[in-house]
Amino acid sequence: MRASQKIEELGEALREATREDVSQHHHLLQRSRFLHAIDGARRPRSRFLVVGLAASLALTLAVLGFVGRKHTLDFSSQTDAATGGTRWSFSDGSEVDLAPGAAAKVVLLQDGGARIDLARGHLDVYVNPKRHARWEVLAGSHTVTVTGTRFLVERGQGTEVTVQVNEGRVLVRDPSMTEPVVLDEPGERYTTVPAPRPAPPHPTARREPEPPRSLDPPRSFEEELLDAERARLSGERKLAEKLLLNLRSRHGTGAKGAQVAYRLGRLLEYEHPQKAAAWYAAVFKEQPDGPLARDAANAIVDKFPESSQAAAAKRFLAAH
Amino acid sequence: MTAVRNGEPGAAAMLFDGLAPRIRRLLRRACGATHDLDDLVQDCFLKLWKSIGRLKDPERLDGFVYAIAVHTARSALRKRYVRRILRIDTAVVEEVGDAYSGTVEQRERARVGAAVLDGLSPELRLAFVLRHVEELDLQEGAEALGVSLSTFKRRVAAAERRVDVLMRRASPLPTSVTQWSGGEGV
Numbered sequence: 001m002r003a004s005q006k007i008e009e010l011g012e013a014l015r016e017a018t019r020e021d022v023s024q025h026h027h028l029l030q031r032s033r034f035l036h037a038i039d040g041a042r043r044p045r046s047r048f049l050v051v052g053l054a055a056s057l058a059l060t061l062a063v064l065g066f067v068g069r070k071h072t073l074d075f076s077s078q079t080d081a082a083t084g085g086t087r088w089s090f091s092d093g094s095e096v097d098l099a100p101g102a103a104a105k106v107v108l109l110q111d112g113g114a115r116i117d118l119a120r121g122h123l124d125v126y127v128n129p130k131r132h133a134r135w136e137v138l139a140g141s142h143t144v145t146v147t148g149t150r151f152l153v154e155r156g157q158g159t160e161v162t163v164q165v166n167e168g169r170v171l172v173r174d175p176s177m178t179e180p181v182v183l184d185e186p187g188e189r190y191t192t193v194p195a196p197r198p199a200p201p202h203p204t205a206r207r208e209p210e211p212p213r214s215l216d217p218p219r220s221f222e223e224e225l226l227d228a229e230r231a232r233l234s235g236e237r238k239l240a241e242k243l244l245l246n247l248r249s250r251h252g253t254g255a256k257g258a259q260v261a262y263r264l265g266r267l268l269e270y271e272h273p274q275k276a277a278a279w280y281a282a283v284f285k286e287q288p289d290g291p292l293a294r295d296a297a298n299a300i301v302d303k304f305p306e307s308s309q310a311a312a313a314k315r316f317l318a319a320h
Numbered sequence: 321m322t323a324v325r326n327g328e329p330g331a332a333a334m335l336f337d338g339l340a341p342r343i344r345r346l347l348r349r350a351c352g353a354t355h356d357l358d359d360l361v362q363d364c365f366l367k368l369w370k371s372i373g374r375l376k377d378p379e380r381l382d383g384f385v386y387a388i389a390v391h392t393a394r395s396a397l398r399k400r401y402v403r404r405i406l407r408i409d410t411a412v413v414e415e416v417g418d419a420y421s422g423t424v425e426q427r428e429r430a431r432v433g434a435a436v437l438d439g440l441s442p443e444l445r446l447a448f449v450l451r452h453v454e455e456l457d458l459q460e461g462a463e464a465l466g467v468s469l470s471t472f473k474r475r476v477a478a479a480e481r482r483v484d485v486l487m488r489r490a491s492p493l494p495t496s497v498t499q500w501s502g503g504e505g506v
Contacts, residue, residue, distance in 0.1 A: 003480070003484040006487055010429075010436065010483065014437075017427055018349050022344065027337075030336075030340065030358060030362070031337065035332055038332055
């Protein structure tokens with residue numbers, strides 16, 4: 001047999017023996033693997049893209065923040081010898097005129113504004129309207145917040161406070177208000193009602209105990225827990241902790257108390273791991289048959305294996 | 321091709337369905353029935369997927385696919401060749417299950433043929449497979465291998481001489497097999 005014929009036969013043998021396709025099942029598996037691979041090949045690129053964009057954004061914000069950085073206000077005081085009044089001139093163009101006899105002080109100078117505490121007397125305030133401007137005048141329990149306007153504040157000897165807006169818009173708050181009072185019409189005025197003087201008690205009159213006053217309807221445990229959760233999720237961890245501790249002090253070591261303890265554990269996991277472990281431990285120690293006991297013990301074992309509570313958590317899990 | 325270029329959903333699956341049998345067959349013929357054949361197919365498709373955007377003329381898809389498959393096979397063969405020289409891998413061909421189809425006789429002939437091919441260098445082996453197994457003409461073979469026509473001719477001729485020598489050394493191709501090692505009779 002000639003060499004070329006042998007080669008031809010060899011080629012044919014290899015060709016015929018390898019003609020058959022793979023099974024449909026094998027093909028589908030291979031296709032799935034390929035599709036998964038190209039999906040995985042895309043993912044890192046998109047992850048890098050996201051990281052790159054985030055870095056660019058952070059850099060841009062940093063540059064903008066540096067360029068647009070606001071400076072803390074400065075101010076100077078000038079007393080008019082003729083009238084006895086005083087003018088405070090601020091570096092952003094804002095001015096505050098203190099009428100003769102008024103007593104006030106600047107308690108805070110910040111970016112874009114100041115906080116002035118008015119003890120008594122009359123203030124004529126002009127705030128240069130600017131973005132991010134934040135000015136406050138404290139008059140007793142009242143706070144007048146303003147972003148750019150001209151207004152008057154007067155505080156009497158007692159608790160009476162009068163605010164009159166001449167331009168712009170101001171908000172007046174005090175702790176008894178659920179919503180601030182908005183003054184946005186020129187000449188609009190707000191005056192507090194002087195508190196009635198209590199009549200002197202009659203020597204023979206018997207005073208009945210006053211019922212507790214509450215402006216809001218009582219809130220349920222779940223609603224209060226939800227408030228804390230909202231605070232946690234919005235990043236106000238201190239507020240969330242305060243709300244939860246308040247709840248815990250009222251509900252003690254019962255089932256509700258354990259719920260609060262569990263949430264405290266979760267809240268403090270990153271900032272105060274030891275405290276978090278202690279709160280988790282309180283859950284399964286106080287309510288060993290409660291619905292959160294195992295989760296709390298598992299959280300300690302998984303997240304704080306080095307903590308002093310870990311051994312107790314393991315014992316609890318072994319026993320339950 | 322249009323679906324792939326437009327990034328349509330399902331385009332990758334369509335591409336795989338359309339080309340996988342051919343690519344798998346070529347890699348199997350070029351590299352033998354190795355355990356990593358599935359990996360080679362995947363490798364080839366990933367290369368194809370990444371580079372298909374560079375293909376300007378859809379009419380040349382076949383040659384483009386061949387070139388990528390040949391490149392994949394060449395890399396695998398070179399690695400295997402180096403491993404064998406360094407005596408890291410002494411297996412001639414890693415045979416897998418029912419590596420070849422057809423009758424017992426055809427399968428046995430294919431095994432012997434694969435063993436002969438395994439005695440060729442990667443470049444000669446590819447040239448031989450493209451010309452005598454895939455039955456490409458000289459121009460197509462040269463394009464798939466990425467060499468000039470004359471180089472391809474020289475390689476094919478050298479491969480044929482080498483195959484002839486190896487076949488002389490080996491026992492003649494069996495015309496009948498009476499007993500199959502796996503217990504399967506004729």
